[in-house]
Amino acid sequence: MVRNTCLFRSARRSVLLCLAALALASSASAASLRRIALEPCHLKDFEEEVRCGVLEVPEDRQTRTGRTIELHVAVLPAVRPESAPDPLFILAGGPGQGARNYGRFVQAAFKDVRRTRDVVLVDVRGTGASNPLDCAPRDPLALLGGGALDLAPCLASLPGDPRFYTTEPIADDLDDVRAALGYRQINLWGGSYGTRTALVYARRHAANVRTLVLDGAVPFEITLPLYNAQGAQRALDRLVADCATDPVCHRAFPRLAEEIQAVLARLGRTPARVSLRHPRTGRPMELTLSRSAFASGLRGVLYVPEHASLVPYMVHAAAQGDFAPFAALSLETAAWSTETMSLGMTLSVLCAEDVPRISDAAAARAVGGTFLGGSEIDTWRQMCSRWPRGPLPAEVDRVRPLPLPALILSGDLDPVTPPRWGEVMQRHFPGARHVVVPGTGHNTSTAGCVPDLIARFIADGNAAGLDASCVAKIRRIPFVIDPSGTAP
DSSP states (O other): OOOOOGGGOOSHHHHHHHHHHHHHHHHHTHHHHOOOOOEEEOOTTOOSOEEEEEEEEESSTTTOOSOEEEEEEEEEOOSSSSOOSSOEEEEOOTTTOOGGGOHHHHHHHSHHHHHHSOEEEEEOTTBTTBSOOOOSSOOHHHHHTOSOOOOHHHHHHOSSOGGGOSHHHHHHHHHHHHHHHTOSSEEEEEETHHHHHHHHHHHHOGGGEEEEEEESOOOGGGTTTTTHHHHHHHHHHHHHHHHHHSHHHHHHOTTHHHHHHHHHHHHHHSOEEEEEEOTTTOOEEEEEEOHHHHHHHHHHHTTSHHHHTTHHHHHHHHHTTOOHHHHHHHHHHHHHHHHHOOHHHHHHHHHHHTGGGOOHHHHHHHHTTOSSTTHHHHHHHHHHTTSOOOOOOTTTTOOOOOOOOEEEEEETTOSSSOHHHHHHHHHHSTTOEEEEETTOOSOOTTSTTHHHHHHHHHHHTSSTTOOOGGGGGOOOOOOEEETTEEOO
């Protein structure tokens, strides 16, 4: 706050200097003077009416010239009239997802939080309805096939300059939203890439943060997709080991590890031609499944415990020559990804913040001995070589400890953000509590007692006395033995 001391100065020079200072202060706080006009609206997966609005921000936040972006915001009001003044902001993952599409997830994970707090969903720049950087055609078959996409049509049709769609401007946009909604402090929940957004927000606007919940940590040290192959290999090794110690799974699939290697070797020699019905439309279709496409699809299936439970059955079927079950689930996963993610936004973030920092030597070390190999890194490098690139964020290679209350959650079976990255994120928040949730994959906030842990942490404002022993009861979803379901 700028004190008005001009009234106590008599010299003309002093008065002019004070007026200039007040003008600058007024300009600097312009964002906080704006307000978002919220109106009743309906969001997908919410039966009740919520409140929606739009905030206009400059695309280029440095010069504040040129085009502007409309940020689409939804506020889910607290259920109880006597609500807390600090809401929960949901920071979606990807990068490329819009938070306003998180309806079902929000209801499952934050039902208790919402009793006493507003929940705020923002489609950050480049996602959802906020000037999305979509890349058409969004063909899941192209993603399943592996290899770099033709980005020329996408770049020609983009509604924005990709250089301005990175994490730092996103964080500053979010603070504009906070101020325009009239909140002094906020709680942050970030999932996957959303944890990086939360980290950057906390670095730039620490005074406005009350607590952080970071689910599936993506600190800058992860340099996506450098460690994806290692994470996927760890998750697959755990799955094979768990099947071997599960009497029912082991009896049905006693040679699972050998069958995985056999399928990869076969596809490496000759891609498989697969006939199946499209999982969304039901139309008959054919696709060619290469080794790289199988490996990429397998990695995607490992994200979700329900899907991972099908891996032994699908691999066994593939080893017998039937690739249709695996292809159908992989296609479904790819279709979901293309429908919920703005690929141009994914590229804008990774091509600026991660891929340029991957050296050849680091890539060779990271992919050795993994089923995924280096194809994913090669693909991202090819695409990023043609994508306009923004600047690296400040302090990207520096750990600056932040004394903020944080709860870090890691899925023990997560193929992309395994617990090691939660430990790395903890260096940025040395007072944080890191909880590893058994039996879960990527994002844990809806598993077992985790929603209750989150609600208690946010209510208390710290994790010092948080009893997380309940997560020990969470188990891997039982393996599926045949198409009729799990064994009795």
